Amino acid sequence: MMTSNSQVRAIFDRIAPVYDQLNDWLSLGQHRVWKHMTLKWSEAKAGDVCLDLCCGSGDMALLLGRIVGASGKVYGVDFAPQLLAIAQERCDRQYGKPDICWVEADALNLPFTDNFFDAATMSYGLRNVTDIFGCLQELHRVIKPGGSAAILDFHRPSQPAARAFQQWYLDNIVVPVADQLGLRAEYAYIAPSLERFPNGLRQVTLARQAGFAIATHYPIASGMMGVLVVTKA
Numbered sequence: 375m376m377t378s379n380s381q382v383r384a385i386f387d388r389i390a391p392v393y394d395q396l397n398d399w400l401s402l403g404q405h406r407v408w409k410h411m412t413l414k415w416s417e418a419k420a421g422d423v424c425l426d427l428c429c430g431s432g433d434m435a436l437l438l439g440r441i442v443g444a445s446g447k448v449y450g451v452d453f454a455p456q457l458l459a460i461a462q463e464r465c466d467r468q469y470g471k472p473d474i475c476w477v478e479a480d481a482l483n484l485p486f487t488d489n490f491f492d493a494a495t496m497s498y499g500l501r502n503v504t505d506i507f508g509c510l511q512e513l514h515r516v517i518k519p520g521g522s523a524a525i526l527d528f529h530r531p532s533q534p535a536a537r538a539f540q541q542w543y544l545d546n547i548v549v550p551v552a553d554q555l556g557l558r559a560e561y562a563y564i565a566p567s568l569e570r571f572p573n574g575l576r577q578v579t580l581a582r583q584a585g586f587a588i589a590t591h592y593p594i595a596s597g598m599m600g601v602l603v604v605t606k607a
């Protein structure tokens with residue numbers, strides 16, 4: 375079943391009040407480790423202008439803020455206003471109030487000029503956009519030549535035992551826990567979205583077709599997650 379942009383936005387606005395708590399519970403805190411790995415792969419450094427695409431409640435953008443420091447600039451972009459409001463609140467509570475610019479915009483039509491960013495991150499966003507190839511093309515457009523992006527998301531492991539475990543975990547832990555919070559449908563969508571999501575090899579092909587000179591997919595967490603790392607020539 376096709377999902378429209380407005381349906382995706384509505385899902386994430388509904389999840390917003392419990393999103394951070396559920397991420398911690400359902401990944402047993404591991405999403406923080408995977409996000410740190412993604413940050414390293416993005417090659418963001420002090421003084422850079424960085425993008426966190428589909429930033430949600432701001433985890434990656436806040437991490438980028440620490441790396442780029444006062445001489446750099448971070449833009450967190452998402453189209454769900456409820457999640458952006460949480461990102462802004464979290465930012466305001468942080469020591470030194472990092473100067474992050476939260477932008478409500480569509481990842482498929484970014485309000486930035488060409489070659490604007492030194493580096494970019496995207497966590498759990500690519501699987502949710504309605505046009506994966508279009509999103510990679512847009513990302514390629516806004517990154518400077520020589521700049522990189524690291525894109526973290528779920529991945530279907532090729533190893534049958536890991537694949538079976540992932541499906542069991544989604545069916546028996548993720549969906550029932552979300553159900554307790556009245557969000558069964560919102561989390562039951564993960565499995566079918568993962569089924570449709572291109573595997574690592576296919577992601578590499580799409581990234582190359584979108585214009586990236588270098589594209590590598592790193593499976594992590596026994597292949598249950600993956601990070602696509604891309605560089606613009």
Ligand SMILES: C[S@@+](CC[C@H](N)C(=O)[O-])C[C@H]1O[C@@H](n2cnc3c(N)ncnc32)[C@H](O)[C@@H]1O
Pocket residue numbers: 379382383386427428429430431432433434451452453454457479480481482496497498499502503504
């Ligand atoms: C699973 S959340 C990930 C949030 C955050 N990056 C994280 O890792 O916690 C997916 C996010 O993608 C955003 N999103 C999906 N499609 C989008 C689009 N076309 N433009 C902007 N944001 C989009 C949703 O609003 C949501 O915040």
